[in-house]
Every structure is written in C-alpha cells, then in structure tokens.
Amino acid sequence: MKLFSISTLLILSVVMVCIPFTADAQETLTIVWAEWDPANYLQELSKDFTAETGINVDVVQIPWGNFQEKVFTAFVGKSKLYDIVIGDSQWLGRNSVGGHYIDLTDWINENIKVDKIYGPAMTAFAEYPKGSEKYWALPAQVDAAGYVYRKDLFEDPKEMKAFSEKYGYDLAPPKTYSQLRDVAEFFTRPEQDLYGIATWYSKEYDGISMGFQQVMWSFGASYGDSEKYKVDGYINSKDAEKALDYYTDLLKFAPPDAPNYYWQETLNAYISGKVAMGMNYFAFFPGVVNKETNPISHDKSGFFIAPAGPKGHYISIGGQGMSISEYSENKDIAKQFMKWFMQKPVQEKWAILGGFTPHREVLQSDTFKTATPFNEAFAASFPYLRDFWAVPEYAELLDVCQTNWSEAISKIKSAKDALNNIARKHEEIFEDAGYYDE
Amino acid sequence: MQTNRFTRGMSDYQLKMAFIMPTMILLILMNIFPLLWSLFLSFHRFKASMPTAPKYIGVRNYTRLLSDPEVWGYFRTTAYFVVLAVTAQFFIGFGLALLLNRKFYGKGIITTLLLLPMMLSPVVVGLFWRFILASDNSGILNYFLDIFLKSPIRWTTDPNIAMIAVVIVDTWMWSPFMMLISLAGLSAVPKSLYEAADVDRASAWFKFRRITLPLVSPLLLIALLFRTMDAFKMFDIVYVLTREGGPGTVTETVSMNLYKLAFRNFNTGKACAMAYILLIIIVALSNIYVKYLNKVKDEV
Numbered sequence: 001m002k003l004f005s006i007s008t009l010l011i012l013s014v015v016m017v018c019i020p021f022t023a024d025a026q027e028t029l030t031i032v033w034a035e036w037d038p039a040n041y042l043q044e045l046s047k048d049f050t051a052e053t054g055i056n057v058d059v060v061q062i063p064w065g066n067f068q069e070k071v072f073t074a075f076v077g078k079s080k081l082y083d084i085v086i087g088d089s090q091w092l093g094r095n096s097v098g099g100h101y102i103d104l105t106d107w108i109n110e111n112i113k114v115d116k117i118y119g120p121a122m123t124a125f126a127e128y129p130k131g132s133e134k135y136w137a138l139p140a141q142v143d144a145a146g147y148v149y150r151k152d153l154f155e156d157p158k159e160m161k162a163f164s165e166k167y168g169y170d171l172a173p174p175k176t177y178s179q180l181r182d183v184a185e186f187f188t189r190p191e192q193d194l195y196g197i198a199t200w201y202s203k204e205y206d207g208i209s210m211g212f213q214q215v216m217w218s219f220g221a222s223y224g225d226s227e228k229y230k231v232d233g234y235i236n237s238k239d240a241e242k243a244l245d246y247y248t249d250l251l252k253f254a255p256p257d258a259p260n261y262y263w264q265e266t267l268n269a270y271i272s273g274k275v276a277m278g279m280n281y282f283a284f285f286p287g288v289v290n291k292e293t294n295p296i297s298h299d300k301s302g303f304f305i306a307p308a309g310p311k312g313h314y315i316s317i318g319g320q321g322m323s324i325s326e327y328s329e330n331k332d333i334a335k336q337f338m339k340w341f342m343q344k345p346v347q348e349k350w351a352i353l354g355g356f357t358p359h360r361e362v363l364q365s366d367t368f369k370t371a372t373p374f375n376e377a378f379a380a381s382f383p384y385l386r387d388f389w390a391v392p393e394y395a396e397l398l399d400v401c402q403t404n405w406s407e408a409i410s411k412i413k414s415a416k417d418a419l420n421n422i423a424r425k426h427e428e429i430f431e432d433a434g435y436y437d438e
Numbered sequence: 439m440q441t442n443r444f445t446r447g448m449s450d451y452q453l454k455m456a457f458i459m460p461t462m463i464l465l466i467l468m469n470i471f472p473l474l475w476s477l478f479l480s481f482h483r484f485k486a487s488m489p490t491a492p493k494y495i496g497v498r499n500y501t502r503l504l505s506d507p508e509v510w511g512y513f514r515t516t517a518y519f520v521v522l523a524v525t526a527q528f529f530i531g532f533g534l535a536l537l538l539n540r541k542f543y544g545k546g547i548i549t550t551l552l553l554l555p556m557m558l559s560p561v562v563v564g565l566f567w568r569f570i571l572a573s574d575n576s577g578i579l580n581y582f583l584d585i586f587l588k589s590p591i592r593w594t595t596d597p598n599i600a601m602i603a604v605v606i607v608d609t610w611m612w613s614p615f616m617m618l619i620s621l622a623g624l625s626a627v628p629k630s631l632y633e634a635a636d637v638d639r640a641s642a643w644f645k646f647r648r649i650t651l652p653l654v655s656p657l658l659l660i661a662l663l664f665r666t667m668d669a670f671k672m673f674d675i676v677y678v679l680t681r682e683g684g685p686g687t688v689t690e691t692v693s694m695n696l697y698k699l700a701f702r703n704f705n706t707g708k709a710c711a712m713a714y715i716l717l718i719i720i721v722a723l724s725n726i727y728v729k730y731l732n733k734v735k736d737e738v
Contacts, residue, residue, distance in 0.1 A: 069701050076486045076704070094704075099489045193575065203684035256573035259595040260681050274574070392488070396703045407686030410597045 028056040029333050032071060033086040033320070035061035037286050038141050041353040042086075048349070049340055055333055064263070065204060068395075075100040075325070083328040084337065086140050086320045090206075092128040094392040101136045101323040102331065108135045111339050118142060121358040124387050125321030130226075136323055138338050139358035141283065143318030144381035145214060145306050146374065148270055148288050149173055149277045152300040153187065162186075173304035177215060177246065180277075180307050184253035187276035196253035198269035199279035202262035203406040206398055209388065211279060212247050212405055214316045217386055218309025219243035223397075224426065226389075229435040231426040236419035239311060244408055244415035251409060259410060273297065279306070281318040282378040286354055289373055303377040305384070317385040319356065393433050400425040480710035487704035499711035508687070509695075509712075513719075515683075516691045519604060520669045526609040527665055531616020532658065538617070539624040549621075556614045564678030567607045568594070571679070594680050597688045604689050607675050612668075616661050623657035624650065655734050663727040670720050673697060692716050 031046075033039040039061045046057035060082065062070050068088070074081055075095065087095065095101040104126075108114065114122060121139040128136055153159055154171055163171035167182050174180040184196025200211030216222075221240035224231035234240075251258055255274055257265070263284050270278035270288065273296045287293040288301050306315045322341070324334045340346060347359035351368045356378065362368055369376045389397050400422055408418035430436065448456070480499055482492035503509050538549055555563065570578050571593035580590045593603040627650060635645045673693040676683050682698070683690025696716065700709035 072487055072704065073701065094487060098487045100487070202681055203686075204681045256590050256592050257595060259592075259685050262681075396705065399698055399703060403687055403690075406684050410595070410685035410688070412597050412686040412688065 026054065026056055027330070027333060028058055029083050029330055029337055030058050030060060030081065031084040031086060031322075031337075032060045032062065032082040034067045035063045036283065038283055038355055039086075041350070041355045042140075045341075045346070045350055045353055045355070046337075048346070049337060052340070053336070055337075057337065068205065075327070078327045080325075080327050080329050082325050083330045083334045085323050085325055087137075087323060088320055089124045089317065090388050090390050090394040090398070092125070092136055092321070093390045093394060095323065096128045096134075096136045097392045100326050102326050103134065103136060104138070104324065105133070105135045107335060108138065111335070112138065112342055116344070116360055117342070118358050118360045118363055118382070120317075120382065120385055121319070124317055124385070124390075125319060125358070128390060130390070137321030138342060139319065140322040140341070141319045142356045142358045142363070142382075143281045143283045143320075144378060144385055145210065145279060145316040145318060146282045146285075146377050146381055147173070147277055147279050147304050147306065148285060148374070149302050149304065150273075150297055150300060151302040152297065153276050154302070159186075173302065174307050176307050177218065177309050181246070181250060181253075184250060184277065188253040193274060195255045195258075195269075195275045197250060197277045197279070198254055198258065198261055198266045198275040199250065200261060200263070200266060201251065201254075201259045201406075201409055202265070203402050204262050205402075206388070207262040207402070208405045208409070209398055209401045210316045210318075212244070213388065214306050214314055214386070215247050215309065216240055216243040217314035218307070218312050219246070220309070220311030223389060229430045231430070232423045234423075235426065236416070236423040240419050241415045243309070244405065244419065248409045248411070248415065259406070271296065282374055282381075283318065283356060285374045286372070301373070303374040305377050305381045313384050314386045315381050315384040317387045319358075391433075393429050396429050397426055400429070476710040476713060479707050480714050482707045484707040485704050486706040492707065495707075499708045500715070503708065503711055503715060511687060512690055512692045512695045515601075515687065515689065516670060516672065516693075519601060519608075519672060519689075519691060520666060522601070522605045523608045523612075523669050523672075524662065524665050526605060527613045527616045528658070528662060530609060530613040531618075531661070532620045534613065534617040535620030535624055538621055552617060553614045555611045556618075558611070560611065560674035561678055563607060563611050564675045567603075567610075567675075568679055571603055571607075595685055597685050600680050600685055600688045604672075604676060604679060607679060608669065608672065611675075612665060616665065619657055619661035620654060623654035626657075627653045652737070656731060659727060659731045659734060663724060663731070666723060666727065667720055670716070670723070 031042065033042065039059050043057070043059040046059065050056055068091075071082070071085055071087065072094075075098070085095075085101070092101075096103075108126075117139060121142045122135075123130060125139040125142075126135045126137045128134060154173070160171045163183075163186050166186065169179075171183070171186075174183050180197070187194060187196040189195075200207045202208060213223075216235075216239075219239045219242055221237045221243060222234050224234040254261070255269055258269075261269065263280055266278050266280050267284055267287060269275045270280075271294045282303075285303065289298050291298045294301075307313075322338055324331055324338075328334060341350075342359070344359060344362065347357045347362045348367070351357045351359075351362050351371060354372065357363055357368065363379065363382075369379055388394065391397070404413065404418040404422045404425075407413040408415050413421070479492060481494060481496060483495045483499075484490075484492035534552060538545065538552075569576070571580075573580060573590050573592045573595060575581055575584070575590075577590075577593070579593070580587075583591065591599060594600055631649045631653075632645060635649060640648075671693050672691045676689050676691055676694050677697070680689040683694040692712070693716070696709055696712050699705050699712060
C-alpha cells in the first residue's frame with residue numbers, strides 16, 4: 001500500500017512537471033512595453049504574425065510610473081524575460097553603450113528599407129550616436145505632444161463674442177503661446193469648476209520636462225550644445241528664464257492639483273470636463289474620443305498642434321523604438337517579427353488599429369490622416385519635433401531638470417536659480433562622464 | 439549501517455554546526471555579502487547599467503555627497519519628517535492606549551479596527567490618501583472643509599503643506615503601532631500598585647506620573663526606537679502621495695533620493711555611499727535610544 005502511494009505521488013509529480021513544458025511547446029516572443037492603448041493594439045496586431053508563423057507573441061505591459069525601472073533592473077540582472085523592448089528614445093544611449101540592446105546596423109541595412117521609414121523617427125528612435133548611422137532599434141510608435149480642446153466651448157457664440165471683446169481677436173485653437181495663455185485665462189472660472197488648461201507639471205519620471213521643454217525651445221532656449229556638451233548659457237539663458245516664468249504663470253489657469261499633473265491626471269481633468277484645453281501625447285487621445293471613457297465630450301473634442309513661441313516652433317517628441325535585448329534567447333524570432341512589422345500592409349493595419357506608424361507612405365496617406373479625429377494634428381506636428389538628451393547619462397540629467405523645474409513652478413526657487421542649478425549640475429554630470437576630456 | 443556509523447561519528451559540536459550552517463550560509467549570502475559588496479562599491483565609480491568594471495576612487499563618493507547642499511537638504515527634510523511624525527504618533531498612540539486600557543463594551547472590536555491601518559500596504563495607503571487629499575472637490579477632506587474654507591487646501595502641491603500631509607498619512611498608519619506597544623506595557627503594570635495608591639488617595643496625575651509612566655517607559659522607548667528607524671527610511675508614502683517627494687524637494691527624503699540614485703540613475707557607487715551614510719546615522723540614533731533605554735530600565 002505504502003509503495004503504491006509513493007508510486008502514485010511520483011507519477012503525479014512527473015505529470016505535473018511535464019504539463020507546463022507540453023503547453024509551452026509553441027515558441028513565444030515576449031515584447032515589453034508600457035501599459036497603454038498602443039500596447040493593446042500591438043497585441044491585437046501580432047495575432048496576424050502568430051497566424052502566419054505559428055509563433056506566439058506576448059506583449060507584457062508595465063505601468064508608465066515604473067516602466068523604466070523594471071526594464072533596466074531586468075537588464076542589470078541579464079534577464080532573459082524580454083525579447084523585444086519598446087523603449088523611450090532617451091534610452092538609446094544608455095542601453096546601446098551599456099550593451100543591453102543588440103547592434104542592428106548590419107541587419108537593418110540588409111533587411112529593412114530604411115528610406116521607407118520617416119527620417120526623423122529613424123534618427124530619434126533608432127540611431128545612436130546621432131548621425132553615426134549605427135542602429136539599435138526600429139521605430140515602433142511615433143508620437144508628439146499635442147492639445148485637445150472643447151469644441152462646444154470654443155464654438156459657442158456667446159463665448160466667442162465675449163472672448164473677442166476681451167482680447168481683440170477671434171476665439172480659436174491657439175497658434176502661439178501668447179494666445180494659449182489668453183484662452184486659458186478666458187476659460188478659467190473656478191466658481192464653475194472650469195479651468196483653462198491642464199498640462200504636465202508632475203515631478204514623476206519625465207512629466208514636467210516633457211511639458212516644459214517644448215515651451216523652452218519655442219522661447220529660444222535649448223538644453224545645450226549637443227556636440228560640445230556645454231550647457232551653461234543655453235539652458236539658463238534669458239530665453240529659458242522667460243519660458244519658465246511663462247510656464248509657471250500658466251498654473252494660474254490650471255486646476256488646483258495641476259502641479260501633480262502627468263498624462264493620466266491631464267487626461268482625467270479633460271475627460272471630467274474640468275478644463276477647456278489639455279496637453280498630452282497624441283497616443284493618449286483614443287480615450288478622449290471614446291464614448292465609454294469620455295461621455296461628456298467624446299464628440300465635442302478638437303485637436304491642435306502645440307503652439308509656436310516667440311522664437312521658434314518646437315514640439316516634444318514621443319514614441320518608442322523596438323530593440324532586441326542582448327539577453328534574449330529568441331533573437332532570430334525577434335528579428336523575424338520586426339521585419340514583419342515594418343512591412344507596408346502591416347503598418348497600414350497598425351495605423352488602422354490606432355498605432356502611430358513610422359512608415360513614411362502610410363503616415364502621409366489620407367487613410368492615416370482621417371483614421372482618427374486627432375491624426376491630422378498629429379501629422380502636422382512632425383516638422384517641429386525635438387528630443388531630450390539621448391546620452392547614457394540621460395536619467396541623471398532628467399532627474400535634475402525634474403527636481404529644479406518642479407521647485408520653480410512651486411516657487412521654492414526662482415526661475416533663474418533653478419535654471420542656473422540645472423546648468424551647473426548638468427555640466428558636473430557631463431564632466432564626471434568624461435565628455436570634456438581631451 | 440552507513441547512516442548509523444555517520445551519526446555515531448559526529449561530535450556534539452559537529453551536530454550543532456550541521457544544524458546552524460544552512461542558516462549561516464543563507465545569512466552570509468543574503469545579508470553579509472551584499473553589505474560588504476555595497477561597502478566595496480561605495481569606494482568605486484560604478485554604474486550597474488554599464489559594462490565597465492568598478493573604478494576605485496577612494497572616499498570621493500562620500501565627500502561629494504557630504505559636500506552637496508542638496509543632500510544635506512534631503513537629510514533635513516528626513517529629520518523634520520521623523521521628528522514631526524514620530525512625536526505625533528507617540529502622543530496619539532499612547533493616548534489611545536490609555537483610553538483602551540480599561541474594560542468597556544466593544545473594546546475588542548474597537549482595538550481591532552484601530553489596528554487596521556498598520557496592517558495595510560504603505561503603497562495602498564498612499565494611493566487612497568492621494569484621493570482623500572485631492573485639492574479639488576473630488577478630495578473628500580477638502581469637500582468637508584469647504585464649509586469652513588474659502589479656497590481648497592492644496593495638500594500635496596503647496597510647499598508649505600505637503601510635509602504636513604505626509605505626516606498626517608504616516609501618523610494615521612503608524613499610531614496604532616505605538617498604541618499596541620503602549621497597551622502591552624500598560625496591561626503589564628500590576629493592579630496592586632494602583633490599589634495601594636488609591637488607599638493613599640493619590641491623584642490620577644500622581645498615579646500616571648509615578649506608576650504608569652516609569653513602568654511603561656522601557657516599552658515606549660522600544661516603540662520609539664522602531665518608529666524612528668522606520669521613519670528615517672520613509673519611501674513608499676512619499677513616492678505615491680507627493681509624487682516622488684514633490685513639490686520640488688519639499689518631501690524628498692533621503693530614501694527617496696537614494697532610490698532615484700540607485701534604480702533610476704543607476705549611479706550604483708554613489709548610491710551605496712549614500713546608503714552607508716544613512717546606515718551610520720540610523721545606527722548612531724539607535725545607540726542613543728538603547729543607552730537611554732538601559733538607563734531607564736536600571737532606574738525601574
């Protein structure tokens with residue numbers, strides 16, 4: 001009896017150990033991305049790849065707040081968990097120099113028609129160092145910061161009349177930051193729980209930096225000299241000071257919690273009818289035009305590109321590139337998927353599903369521009385896109401900006417002090433990393 | 439036969455070692471080695487995300503950190519938080535324990551309910567307090583305070599108030615811990631002492647000052663020690679509630695900054711140095727407490 005029991009237990013154990021292997025016999029490609037709608041679209045799109053090849057695709061989604069930490073910690077531990085990483089453009093420097101992404105230059109030149117990909121997207125999401133023609137990724141999702149506005153408010157004859165009487169010009173989606181301020185001021189009515197604008201001020205990850213940098217560029221300032229890595233005199237210039245004062249001033253026309261606003265809070269403020277205009281990346285806008293997630297203004301929302309400043313017109317680039325992890329055991333399958341993904345019919349379907357395709361022809365087609373109410377404004381943003389530093393030290397540079405700009409908008413520091421501190425700290429980081437060594 | 443010969447051959451010492459070794463190996467692997475390795479790294483320039491080997495730079499990580507006014511700012515913020523939060527938790531926790539240290543109907547259920555906050559995950563606590571403290575009319579606290587106030591309190595975005603918000607949340611969560619330890623101390627005080635004091639017609643204040651406080655103080659000090667050590671490491675509530683220590687650096691504690699240094703910037707060498715500075719401070723503080731605790735115990 002005892003022998004029988006032991007034998008039964010042994011057999012059961014063997015069966016239990018074998019079951020997962022039997023079920024997992026089919027090859028699986030694991031893609032890691034942030035938790036948002038485009039990742040769902042990719043999961044949907046990849047069903048076609050599975051149908052063609054028999055290879056399963058699992059799109060693992062990590063919340064934005066700890067997306068970077070989770071992926072980077074996996075890299076440090078040389079984890080085989082992820083085959084393809086769809087990471088931010090700023091990650092390129094750290095992950096290429098760090099040896100976490102594989103060099104795709106030769107493979108891309110042999111297998112991908114680079115001229116079919118939108119040029120600035122290839123530079124922003126795939127190339128490091130910039131201009132070197134060394135590729136570490138393929139653009140997966142091109143994105144830009146843009147604005148959503150309440151058409152019902154903007155097109156209300158009473159509002160239009162009142163606005164033109166007060167400001168001397170017609171109420172319309174703002175084309176300049178000066179107009180943006182006027183419109184934001186006009187719609188700020190705390191007694192009605194309505195405010196002019198919701199934009200990114202949060203200290204989380206890259207919140208305030210992505211929101212403010214496009215204002216800073218458009219006011220004539222920049223992060224620094226991208227060849228000599230000199231920062232002093234650029235990021236703390238008079239223009240940068242004016243831009244930061246402007247961005248701080250804009251808070252007067254935002255809801256009380258606005259200093260904590262990141263993409264989710266900005267979206268919620270707009271959807272709940274609390275603001276007349278909201279800044280966000282276009283990829284977050286599907287929820288705005290969806291009746292289920294936005295019952296108040298899903299059919300009353302218009303979109304416009306980020307305004308121009310007194311000294312230029314620049315917009316924060318968003319989106320991510322698709323890279324292969326050095327530690328993946330499925331590198332060939334990953335390449336097979338990426339090659340499949342870049343085909344025109346697949347990119348067309350990607351665009352129809354809601355993905356922001358990097359394919360030049362698809363991107364410029366009328367089908368794409370009319371696929372959603374915001375695609376046209378998104379496409380119009382392309383000539384103005386700019387990016388943060390993409391060097392391996394980007395996280396430290398970003399952290400300094402986040403902290404100091406957050407202090408400036410909270411009036412803990414003056415704009416001048418905050419910008420001078422950023423300049424000093426950024427140069428310290430570059431110096432430590434050896435950028436000034438002869 | 440083989441086994442018998444094997445066990446017969448083991449001395450008492452060997453047998454003891456055979457039992458202790460698995461735990462010792464685990465401790466060395468999980469505690470001692472990381473401690474020594476991080477000490478080694480704190481004297482090196484090293485980034486875990488980069489393939490380059492650690493480069494010895496002496497005490498430069500330490501001098502750089504200790505000469506950075508911003509780092510001192512994080513220590514000041516942490517000290518400010520520790521003093522405010524632990525003091526509030528001490529008085530509230532001890533007060534609650536005094537109230538609960540008597541027989542009344544429903545004592546069990548009330549004690550259990552009061553203990554609930556400390557059983558929750560700090561991240562969950564931070565998240566739901568984020569909603570309670572929202573500055574607009576969706577925040578339930580401001581909704582009720584609206585009757586008394588002209589404009590909403592910007593709990594987590596006003597630089598003058600954000601720290602108070604963090605202290606409120608931490609106090610809500612950890613006062614029950616103070617209460618629990620105090621209650622254990624109070625219930626251990628012999629009833630006969632109070633009866634003798636009653637015979638002498640001692641006042642309530644006299645009984646509290648001369649009987650309750652001296653007998654409970656060793657346990658209170660232990661509770662204070664635990665809370666101080668824990669509060670010094672404050673991370674999760676700040677991470678969630680004030681979005682990584684905002685506004686600006688008003689609520690950015692040393693641990694919050696350490697997290698960014700280690701896991702966002704992957705400045706591993708510098709992060710290890712910072713962790714050691716924090717460790718030394720906590721050990722020093724704990725020693726002061728322990729010395730005082732021994733003194734109190736001797737007096738009792």
